[in-house]
Amino acid sequence: MWVQCPVCSGIDVGKVSSSNYYCWNCLVEIKYKKGNEAHIYNIQDDGTLESAYKVDLQE
Incomplete structure (x- = not known):
């Protein structure tokens, strides 16, 4: 399973903890x-x- 960044829509995202991820494109933690x-x-x-801010995700 891969995670897509809600900021840049990139897939270069790594898991930091159970609910935290890091985007290598944006250099932000999600x-x-x-x-x-x-x-x-x-x-x-x-x-x-x-x-920084909150993003509302759509299903």
């Missing part, structure tokens, strides 16, 4: 939540995550 939404995070220089 956390999928219940209710068809994804939270997008920018990764800071020190490795912390900064919330």
Whole structure:
């Protein structure tokens, strides 16, 4: 099974944890939540995550 990035629609996405993924194209971390939404995070220089925005996913 592959995951598509909700930001760029790319498939170069790797799994970081059970619900977190990393897009190698956008360089963002994606956390999928219940209710068809994804939270997008920018990764800071020190490795912390900064919330960027939320994407509502359609089925």
